[in-house]
Amino acid sequence: MVLYTPGRTSRYDPSPVESGIRLHFLGGGQEVGNVGCVLEDKTGTRILIDYGLAPTRPPKYPAEAPIVDNAIITHSHIDHIGMAPWLVGSHGTTLHGSDLTAKLSSIMWADTYKVSSIEGYPLAWDRRDMDAALDAWQPHQMGEKFVLGSWEASLHVAGHIPGAAMVEIDTPEMKILWSGDLDTRISPNVMGAKPVKCDVLCLEGTYGGRNHPNRPEEEKRFVESIKQTVARGGVALVPAFASGRGQDILRILHDSAPELEVHYDGMGTRITLDWLEHPHLIRNPDKLRKTWRWCRRVRSKSDRKKALDADVIVTTSGMLDGGPAIWYINRLRHDPANAIFLTGYQAEGSGGRRLLDEGRLPIWGNITPVELDVEQFSLSNHAGHDELVEFARGCSPRHLVIFHADKESADALAAELGGEMTIHIPENGTQITLE
Numbered sequence: 001m002v003l004y005t006p007g008r009t010s011r012y013d014p015s016p017v018e019s020g021i022r023l024h025f026l027g028g029g030q031e032v033g034n035v036g037c038v039l040e041d042k043t044g045t046r047i048l049i050d051y052g053l054a055p056t057r058p059p060k061y062p063a064e065a066p067i068v069d070n071a072i073i074t075h076s077h078i079d080h081i082g083m084a085p086w087l088v089g090s091h092g093t094t095l096h097g098s099d100l101t102a103k104l105s106s107i108m109w110a111d112t113y114k115v116s117s118i119e120g121y122p123l124a125w126d127r128r129d130m131d132a133a134l135d136a137w138q139p140h141q142m143g144e145k146f147v148l149g150s151w152e153a154s155l156h157v158a159g160h161i162p163g164a165a166m167v168e169i170d171t172p173e174m175k176i177l178w179s180g181d182l183d184t185r186i187s188p189n190v191m192g193a194k195p196v197k198c199d200v201l202c203l204e205g206t207y208g209g210r211n212h213p214n215r216p217e218e219e220k221r222f223v224e225s226i227k228q229t230v231a232r233g234g235v236a237l238v239p240a241f242a243s244g245r246g247q248d249i250l251r252i253l254h255d256s257a258p259e260l261e262v263h264y265d266g267m268g269t270r271i272t273l274d275w276l277e278h279p280h281l282i283r284n285p286d287k288l289r290k291t292w293r294w295c296r297r298v299r300s301k302s303d304r305k306k307a308l309d310a311d312v313i314v315t316t317s318g319m320l321d322g323g324p325a326i327w328y329i330n331r332l333r334h335d336p337a338n339a340i341f342l343t344g345y346q347a348e349g350s351g352g353r354r355l356l357d358e359g360r361l362p363i364w365g366n367i368t369p370v371e372l373d374v375e376q377f378s379l380s381n382h383a384g385h386d387e388l389v390e391f392a393r394g395c396s397p398r399h400l401v402i403f404h405a406d407k408e409s410a411d412a413l414a415a416e417l418g419g420e421m422t423i424h425i426p427e428n429g430t431q432i433t434l435e
């Protein structure tokens with residue numbers, strides 16, 4: 001189980017590396033999320049990139065990390081950051097990341113801690129570890145060089161969400177680029193990622209083999225459907241992730257339908273305040289500020305009741321696994337003029353998936369029929385297949401390591417890029433050495 005015995009339950013093989021770079025995936029190999037990867041070379045420099053958990057029920061955890069002095073956290077999503085307090089509490093590791101990622105970690109860890117207590121799931125770290133982790137950050141600006149043992153590293157904009165970083169690492173032998181979660185397309189709140197020439201590219205492949213619909217057209221379709229619901233006297237409920245999607249939805253609605261009354265509820269409201277303090281990482285921060293003032297933030301129970309008369313409610317959780325969205329659905333489900341707009345992928349076993357497949361959903365523990373119109377839109381913050389391929393070509397690496405992808409997605413990318421670079425699709429718990 002997750003309750004590791006530091007140093008005794010790690011399966012990491014610490015034997016010296018002879019040459020090149022050695023990668024060992026603790027999680028995120030042939031799976032989406034749950035990421036953690038140890039990198040080491042012959043200089044004895046050893047770092048960890050990301051240490052997350054998969055927020056499934058129960059959560060899934062990566063294998064125990066060996067001792068590392070430094071870890072780089074690419075972004076604040078829980079499947080990349082969730083286990084970092086354990087690392088700091090057990091090994092005193094220094095955490096590196098963008099200043100916004102460091103700032104958001106406090107909200108993300110506190111929420112993980114709260115959810116695990118409520119749901120009764122074991123967590124390998126406690127409040128003391130969380131406090132230690134908050135003090136363990138060494139934040140960096142994009143492009144700033146910093147030293148890790150015998151290596152030099154720097155962060156680059158990864159798209160995806162504000163503050164999300166790709167990691168460029170120069171070892172004495174080679175240049176490595178770690179993509180983190182990546183989007184090369186411009187989205188409402190962030191610019192897209194740009195390729196960096198490297199020898200080894202470690203690329204997330206969530207959408208390998210699948211392409212997104214044209215983003216502006218999908219946004220238009222979304223706004224039109226919202227307007228139709230409002231025109232028939234209904235409320236449009238938009239469940240959206242707290243960190244990224246929710247703020248994108250607000251920007252889209254503010255741009256295209258500012259006449260609507262839009263209420264914003266859930267953890268995203270606190271996250272947005274942190275975003276606003278880091279305008280250097282936001283695309284067009286003035287517009288975000290205007291959007292923030294325009295939407296009505298739900299702060300209390302009475303605000304929540306008032307929101308039931310809104311045109312649109314944007315709230316968590318994005319996959320209807322809890323959060324205020326459930327409270328709203330329970331109230332809104334009696335009037336067929338109302339509608340639910342899902343804004344992305346709904347994982348197997350999630351409330352949103354159940355709503356799509358069966359027209360019902362667990363509400364306060366009871367499986368409840370919800371006879372409202374439910375529509376799904378594809379407003380993802382990950383690059384699609386074609387963007388991933390173009391990005392990989394732009395980096396022109398000798399080696400391409402595909403992770404954060406199920407096997408089918410990774411194989412689709414391998415099939416397209418195999419003639420141009422050597423492809424690796426490592427499994428968790430195995431070591432690969434690239435030269």
Ligand SMILES: [Zn+2]
Nearest residue numbers: 075077160181
């Ligand atoms: Zn992410």
